[in-house]
Amino acid sequence: MNKYDDIAEYYDATMKSGYYDYAKEAQSLDSILKGRKKLLEIGVGTGLLAEKLLELDPSYEITGIDFTPAMLDRAKARLGNRAKVVEGNVLSMDLQESFDGIYSHGGPAGVCRVGNNYHLYSFLPNFEDTVKMLNNIARHLVDGGLFVLNIQSEETDADGDQDIGNGIVYCSIKLIQSVT
Numbered sequence: 001m002n003k004y005d006d007i008a009e010y011y012d013a014t015m016k017s018g019y020y021d022y023a024k025e026a027q028s029l030d031s032i033l034k035g036r037k038k039l040l041e042i043g044v045g046t047g048l049l050a051e052k053l054l055e056l057d058p059s060y061e062i063t064g065i066d067f068t069p070a071m072l073d074r075a076k077a078r079l080g081n082r083a084k085v086v087e088g089n090v091l092s093m094d095l096q097e098s099f100d101g102i103y104s105h106g107g108p109a110g111v112c113r114v115g116n117n118y119h120l121y122s123f124l125p126n127f128e129d130t131v132k133m134l135n136n137i138a139r140h141l142v143d144g145g146l147f148v149l150n151i152q153s154e155e156t157d158a159d160g161d162q163d164i165g166n167g168i169v170y171c172s173i174k175l176i177q178s179v180t
């Protein structure tokens, strides 16, 4: 059980109310992949991006991995037999196959833009595990394969609240870390 189990039922409404434009993200991913068809989405969540990618080109062969059962149930319902969905942790996955492209969209690894600076971030608790995850991802890529990360803008208080329906409001809180 992790925090995504708790938010799974609200996830789609939140993300589809303007947080991401999945159709647009699928288009840029498609252009970056340059014909690479066999893909692994790490942290596939409820399958929103995989679905848009398949709508663009049904010949994509997508496997999605995620460690949150409640998110995966939704991904399975959404994608049906158009994609393969497996439960697992990216840190320890051993899928016994290689992919032309691996991508993370809001998933276990990404890039955060803060002002003019770009930072690699990971959901893993420490540097050692992040390096282990990146090595594991590399192990699942074919020679010449591509690892693609989305760039996330910094969330600020100025983003304001987002009404996602049913009386639910999403608000982002800027965390200020103080160092003494």
Ligand SMILES: C[S@@+](CC[C@H](N)C(=O)[O-])C[C@H]1O[C@@H](n2cnc3c(N)ncnc32)[C@H](O)[C@@H]1O
Residues within 6 Å of the ligand: 004, 015, 042, 043, 044, 045, 046, 047, 048, 049, 065, 066, 067, 068, 071, 088, 089, 090, 091, 104, 105, 106, 107, 108, 123
């Ligand atoms: C913000 S959601 C993104 C979902 C989807 N990619 C999207 O664009 O909507 C992050 C997902 O990453 C999954 N996740 C986080 N850390 C993970 C890990 N170490 N292994 C597998 N899945 C992980 C969570 O369970 C969650 O479903």
